[in-house]
Amino acid sequence: MNIKKLVIYGVIALVSIPFIQGWQEGAKEIKQAEIKQAQMEQIAAIKAQDKIIKARYAERLNAIKNHKIALGFLKDEVKKSWGAPENVNTTISAAFGKISQWCYSNGAYVYFKDGQVIEIQN
Numbered sequence: 514m515n516i517k518k519l520v521i522y523g524v525i526a527l528v529s530i531p532f533i534q535g536w537q538e539g540a541k542e543i544k545q546a547e548i549k550q551a552q553m554e555q556i557a558a559i560k561a562q563d564k565i566i567k568a569r570y571a572e573r574l575n576a577i578k579n580h581k582i583a584l585g586f587l588k589d590e591v592k593k594s595w596g597a598p599e600n601v602n603t604t605i606s607a608a609f610g611k612i613s614q615w616c617y618s619n620g621a622y623v624y625f626k627d628g629q630v631i632e633i634q635n
Contacts (some may be wrong), residue, residue, distance in 0.1 A: 522571045582623065591615070591623055598623070 535624035576583060577594040586594075605611050615627040624632040 515572060538592050582630060584633070588625060588628055590632060595621075595623075 518550075566623065573583075573590060576586075577590060580594050582594050583590050587599070595617060599618050600616040602614040602616065603611060604614065610626065612631075615623040617623070620635070622633075622634040623630055
């Protein structure tokens with residue numbers, strides 16, 4: 514290879530290196546911006562979910578204060594609202610699995626599956 518070609522290749526390399534480095538930096542900045550955007554979206558989703566949870570919790574507390582229950586209540590929430598049941602019956606079936614029935618002196622029945630109210634009979 515002659516000197517002229519070496520000089521030309523050297524110049525091309527010197528010109529190309531900053532271009533390549535600039536492209537790599539630009540790619541890094543884009544990736545960082547994408548990551549930051551994804552993080553911001555996750556934070557917004559968590560805040561929205563937190564707001565929903567707080568609203569549901571407030572609704573449940575209000576229901577408990579008014580001695581009411583609703584589908585989805587946990588056993589502990591039913592106890593806080595209506596007190597302990599007079600009797601508890603448990604049924605196990607192939608179709609529904611394990612169901613607990615809480616019987617109250619006012620004739621009401623509350624049915625639980627996996628610890629949550631699935632049916633209320635007054």
